[in-house]
Amino acid sequence: MAQQVFAYIIHKNGVADDTALEMIAAARKLDPDASVAAVIAGAGAELDAVCSELVSSFSEVWKIDNEALAYVNAEVLRSLLVRILPTDGIVLVPHEHFGMDLAPGLSIKLDAAYLPDAVDFEGVEDGKLKAVREEYSGQVSTHVHCDISQGAVITVRPGSFKADESKSAAGKIVDKTAEAMEGGLPGGARRFLEIVEAEVGDVDITKSDVLVSVGRGIEDEDNLEMIFDLAKAMGADVSCSRPIVDAKWLEKSRQVGTSGQTVKPKVYMALGISGAFQHVGGIKGAPFIIAINKNPKAPIFQAADVGIVDDILDFIPELTDRINEMKG
């Protein structure tokens, strides 16, 4: 494969995101001989700090440095990238909120193929990449063929490739700012205003040692009482998955997941939670995970240490009674 591979680097406060080194691993799986160029946008000293960190891992680091990119707006960045990227390159982008904003449109503007949310690569043959994706919130997987011969934009699921920590490159920083800015700063139709920080709730689940976490399997708002009863018996705090917040049954500050809170408990009990990757992605620090779900195929059983296949509505009240008995 003679095509150049690019990895878009997300960064914050002068530090590259965990996905940066995962992109190298993904690129190597795509093409073991690939020289991988990092592409990064930002401003000033923070950008320079990330770049100097990246040169030990990437053969080239393409940077776009401009005051207007201090907070990167995907609508602006997309137009800049189109000016500097070759149309037949392979562009890897993390599949998270920024990548999802940037990448689909980028594939159109580069007239490149688009492969969203890849979790593994299984080789390239005759210009066709064989990749693995998941559908139905991870209940089934699929193989897909993506014709990458005329270029491709591929979003890669965070955490699906093991970070390449070898730091084996002695790369160089290539300043692409002038080329990217030729013709002026694009966009303007979508203007970034501000970040509204998450509201702090009555319980800070990021500090809890034991979490009893509830998902769609609870079925009805009135049933939440049994979860709070169990948590009380255990001395635990109550957290939840996204559907519970969407239904407005619990406040957003209790949501575990990539779009909610990142938690680091010692013990995590997932009750009626299917275990979409966005949820599991919010559980860090390798806690002991217990999953209870009536669907034996629920992806949460892959993340859990111990599983119980049962309807939480039947199981939880019995468990709570037993704990209360035990404690007298």
Next chain:
Amino acid sequence: MEILVCIKRAPDTSENEIEVNRDGTDIERDDLVYSVNEWDNYAVEEAIQIRDKMGGSVTVVTVGDENDEEVIRREMAMGANHGILLSDETFKGSDGRGISAILKAEVEKKNYDLILTGAQADDGAGQVGGMLAAMLDWPYASLVNFIEVVDDKKLKVGREIAGGNQEMHEIDLPCVLSIQTGINEPRYVGIRGIRKVASLEIPVHTAGDLGIAPESVGESGARTKRLDYFVPDLGEGAEILEGSTEEIIDKLLELLKAKGGIK
């Protein structure tokens, strides 16, 4: 405000366990309960709320066949003014780009101010909104969980980012937004509402009506193709506790005590 909402009929994953069929060519579809894709339902609700404040109309559109009429009707029962089915033999096997190209052709038939899609659907791709916006050269925002109409030229929108934080933008109309769940509380659609729209004629637009070259969409135009479905071998996974409920609870309590799960 003229609003178009792109919707998709999808298996309801809260009602179904999804299984791969015997030869891995598809999922088992025989007993599946279908509904409108959850994200799209939030998008339609949002469109209806904007229309009720600002005037104008809401049109729902899908790419598919006669089976998909039921979700168009469902969203019309919810309050959408119009429904359109984009259907043609040549559309079958389209990838995200193909679907976006078909939708683009429909968008260009009318003067829409705002296009909404769900942030993703059953295949988890989350691609059509962003592609459609790029094809139209309209501004785009993904994962939108807040919309406020500023005036007839622009909106204020919030994007859901990491950690429960929200990224606020001002965006010019016309634009495309992909809608995240939780942005509103979609209204209930009763049997009576469905009956009211049951006999409505849903206009069907074909490749010919839309001026789409057959080879640019469908299987022939697709650069990304699904080969099969499979259940990955993910290793051992969790140790499943077996026995009577009482026995299971015994084991669980032991584990909880050992791991510090009971204080």
